[in-house]
Amino acid sequence: MDENEIILENDNGGEEEAKDLIKKLKEKLKKCEEEKAEYLSGWQRAKADFINARREEEELRKEIVKFSEKNLILDLLYLADSFDAFFRHQKDKKIKEEDEGIKNIYQQLMNIFKSRGVEPINCLGEKFNPSEHEAIEEVKVDEKEKDGIIIEEIRKGYKMHNKIIRASQVKVGKFNN
Known part of the structure; x- marks a missing residue:
């Protein structure tokens, strides 16, 4: 049985198992969302750094051309x-x-x-x-x-x-x- 599969049995303990499983899945989902937010934040910072580096390079290039003579x-x-x-x-x-x-x-x-x-x-x-x-x-x-x-x-x-x-x-x- 895969840990992501949900199997509910008809006995009385099945309800407890389902609650535990739901709790584990919620924790796993929360962890995945935190990782997603962390990756997204890192990607956004990297993208902003790249854009800033490109802008600085363009300004430097213009400055070099301007003063090349x-x-x-x-x-x-x-x-x-x-x-x-x-x-x-x-x-x-x-x-x-x-x-x-x-x-x-x-x-x-x-x-x-x-x-x-x-x-x-x-x-x-x-x-x-x-x-x-x-x-x-x-x-x-x-x-x-x-x-x-x-x-x-x-x-x-x-x-x-x-x-x-x-x-x-x-x-x-x-x-x-």
Whole structure:
């Protein structure tokens, strides 16, 4: 006789046997339901973990693609620095026709940067922020309002997709009584 089979006999003890059997079956059913709930819960956690892992992997992949050009951009920033130095040098001189061509090339470079999510950090007159600026020198200022304010930009800083890829090198005002 299989323990899952129910055989009822017509004698007086059969009723007791049936009650015992029902009690055992209820206990077994309860145990099976608990196991089922445990397995279901484990499966649901595993499924959620898998979905979260897939989402994290996709976000990481997007981040890698987004910043895959970062090293090339950093190399090209030195070219932009050369243009900036040229324009600073030419600032006081009369602009020649060939200088207009150079300005156009510089503008094309800036457009390429912009299309790749790269933008310069504007810092002149701003409060010094160590996460965006690198202080090269402190300059004595006579006005208290200029204390901690960026007085001069030595080298432009840049952000790529709103993350700093190169801090601005700056001179910061320092007020002394």
